[in-house]
Amino acid sequence: MDIAKDLALIDQLCARDFPAEHDPYHTAWLGPGDWPDASDCYAYEAALVERLTERWGESDRWGTVTLEERIARGEVIPEPWAMLTALAIDVRTWIVSGGGRRVTVAVADRDEESRPQLWVGVTRSAPP
Structure with a gap:
């Protein structure tokens, strides 16, 4: 587990062309x-969130339940938000200064049969 390595990966995702x-x-x-x-996954998430908050300030924290309900009613939710709804319940999002990009971190823990995993996404679109 190497937070520095994962922070570098997040930087690469932020710099990469879409x-x-x-x-x-x-x-x-x-x-x-x-x-x-x-x-351990949740503790690592907390440590990573702390580092990202130092960089970009407090995150927006929200749940995916409303998006899940909208999908169930037939509404089309854009990616990566629809995928994230299937993976996680709790989400943190930061707006990256100077680039208009959003970094989202979530513990993919909806599948009770699997161990949780830590997911990151970078996009320009706001959560719907």
């Missing part, structure tokens, strides 16, 4: 991927 698609975004998994214990 594809020409309608709702372009970049995503990655952070940390070791196979956490020794679920609590």
Whole structure:
């Protein structure tokens, strides 16, 4: 588990050009991927959130339940937000200064059969 390495990966995602698609975004998994214990994933998330907050200020924190309900009613939610709704319940988002990009971090913990994983996404679009 190397926070410096994951911060560098987030920087790379922020610097990378977006594809020409309608709702372009970049995503990655952070940390070791196979956490020794679920609590380790949440502790790593807290440490990473602390570093990102030092960089960009307080995050917006929101839940995906409303998006999940909108999807269930047939509304089309753009990516990466629809995918994130399937992965996580709790989300943190920062606006990156100087680039108009958003960095979103979430623990993918909706699948009770799997151990949680730490997800990051970078996009220009705001959560719907």
